[in-house]
Amino acid sequence: QQQVKQSPQSLIVQKGGISIINCAYENTAFDYFPWYQQFPGKGPALLIAIRPDVSEKKEGRFTISFNKSAKQFSLHIMDSQPGDSATYFCAARKLTGGGNKLTFGTGTQLKVEL
Amino acid sequence: DVKVTQSSRYLVKRTGEKVFLECVQDMDHENMFWYRQDPGLGLRLIYFSYDVKMKEKGDIPEGYSVSREKKERFSLILESASTNQTSMYLCASSLLGTGSRNTEAFFGQGTRLTVV
Numbered sequence: 561q562q563q564v565k566q567s568p569q570s571l572i573v574q575k576g577g578i579s580i581i582n583c584a585y586e587n588t589a590f591d592y593f594p595w596y597q598q599f600p601g602k603g604p605a606l607l608i609a610i611r612p613d614v615s616e617k618k619e620g621r622f623t624i625s626f627n628k629s630a631k632q633f634s635l636h637i638m639d640s641q642p643g644d645s646a647t648y649f650c651a652a653r654k655l656t657g658g659g660n661k662l663t664f665g666t667g668t669q670l671k672v673e674l
Numbered sequence: 675d676v677k678v679t680q681s682s683r684y685l686v687k688r689t690g691e692k693v694f695l696e697c698v699q700d701m702d703h704e705n706m707f708w709y710r711q712d713p714g715l716g717l718r719l720i721y722f723s724y725d726v727k728m729k730e731k732g733d734i735p736e737g738y739s740v741s742r743e744k745k746e747r748f749s750l751i752l753e754s755a756s757t758n759q760t761s762m763y764l765c766a767s768s769l770l771g772t773g774s775r776n777t778e779a780f781f782g783q784g785t786r787l788t789v790v
Contacts, residue, residue, distance in 0.1 A: 563733075569714065592771060594778070603678075603764055603781030604717070649716060653771060659705050659724025660771050661732070662779055666716035 566665030
């Protein structure tokens with residue numbers, strides 16, 4: 561049972577284009593929604609994150625759009641560059657017991673072509 | 675510079691062996707996590723811990739156990755390794771987050787485990 565559903569599985573975008581990755585969740589107990597970027601041979605690293613009381617967050621070319629009523633959030637990469645080619649994961653955090661459970665989506669492999 | 679260190683990058687073990695994967699963090703984080711990463715399945719949570727000797731099951735705990743005897747160290751144990759446990763294993767740590775507190779999870783480089 562996938563608690564965080566991510567699409568598409570792979571994406572090819574031309575240089576300068578917009579990359580869009582979508583995620584959806586069911587559990588309203590999630591209180592923090594980060595996106596992670598992973599390059600081959602490396603562990604994932606935090607890219608940008610949003611809380612559910614905010615509808616949009618922008619950091620440079622990266623923007624998260626958050627729709628609380630639809631339980632959906634998305635990552636937009638503006639002016640996509642070949643260096644953005646990586647695997648992207650959305651995630652959601654939930655308080656449980658005494659700690660935090662961090663659940664990830666299935667990942668999107670992005671390739672930016674020249 | 676923050677660091678999560680996994681003891682091995684590559685590991686080959688035989689079916690039925692008991693396997694220990696070790697992870698150490700130097701950031702005094704409360705939360706520690708073990709994930710496995712498989713193509714098309716993303717990162718799936720095996721176990722996590724929020725304090726010494728405290729642990730909670732993730733989404734796929736079957737066939738695994740964990741140990742956290744010290745705050746900085748979190749071990750993943752495969753009691754009897756099987757071929758379907760061949761995977762990339764990632765350890766992560768983070769501060770304990772509540773409400774508006776944003777908490778970044780820091781990942782290790784991963785351990786590529788092959789069970790033959």
